[in-house]
Amino acid sequence: MRTVKFDAIRIGELSVNFMTPPVSLSAKAAFVCTKTGATHGWTHGGNWSKETIEKLHALRESMENDLASTHFEDAFGVTTYDGMPPVSGLGEHLGSVPQI
Numbered sequence: 001m002r003t004v005k006f007d008a009i010r011i012g013e014l015s016v017n018f019m020t021p022p023v024s025l026s027a028k029a030a031f032v033c034t035k036t037g038a039t040h041g042w043t044h045g046g047n048w049s050k051e052t053i054e055k056l057h058a059l060r061e062s063m064e065n066d067l068a069s070t071h072f073e074d075a076f077g078v079t080t081y082d083g084m085p086p087v088s089g090l091g092e093h094l095g096s097v098p099q100i
């Protein structure tokens with residue numbers, strides 16, 4: 001038997017669909033060598049544990065809270081990422097635009 005040159009699997013891409021039950025979650029993952037950073041191939045996953053699905057729903061709730069803080073005046077806080085200021089949109093850069 002030959003020895004592989006990778007020692008970990010890393011998720012590179014996720015796809016989630018909450019619009020049709022049950023929730024659909026798929027992932028593309030790489031076989032990687034953590035010492036060299038080399039990628040030795042790709043695989044796909046779609047079979048998830050109950051724990052993973054529960055964490056997915058927690059992530060969804062957190063993301064919805066982030067969006068709420070961006071779009072609603074009465075949201076519970078301003079979202080920041082690693083101490084960075086909140087992302088602003090075109091309105092913040094261009095100033096107010098008269099409504100017609």
